[in-house]
Amino acid sequence: MDNYSLYIGIMAGVCTALSLLPQLFKIIKEKKADDISYFMLFILIAGIAGWIWYGILKEDYPIIITNGFSFLINLLVIGFSIKYKNKSV
Numbered sequence: 001m002d003n004y005s006l007y008i009g010i011m012a013g014v015c016t017a018l019s020l021l022p023q024l025f026k027i028i029k030e031k032k033a034d035d036i037s038y039f040m041l042f043i044l045i046a047g048i049a050g051w052i053w054y055g056i057l058k059e060d061y062p063i064i065i066t067n068g069f070s071f072l073i074n075l076l077v078i079g080f081s082i083k084y085k086n087k088s089v
Contacts, residue, residue, distance in 0.1 A: 006062070013066025020073050024080065033081035041081075045074050 027033045048071045055063030 010062045010066070013062055013070075017066045017070035017073065020070075020077050024073060024077050027077065027080045027084060031084050033084045036077070036081040036085070038078065038081070041074055041078050045071060045078075048074065 023036075027036070048067050051067040052064055052071065055061070055067060
């Protein structure tokens with residue numbers, strides 16, 4: 001049963017980590033980010049940072065790795081959103 005729950009945790013973490021990739025690709029492709037909520041992204045990053053911290057405390061590498069990747073994707077979304085905010089193509 002432990003392996004089963006580990007795989008579920010890894011799959012959930014991978015899905016969460018990949019969730020903003022379509023948004024990131026859209027921002028980069030269209031070079032605009034007019035409707036991005038920075039408040040939502042900052043709350044999400046705070047939650048992800050909490051999960052990373054939790055993973056470190058528990059020495060749980062799937063939590064650390066998947067949330068670390070998610071943290072990076074969110075930073076990229078914020079960075080490209082700032083770069084392309086209110087710019088016309």
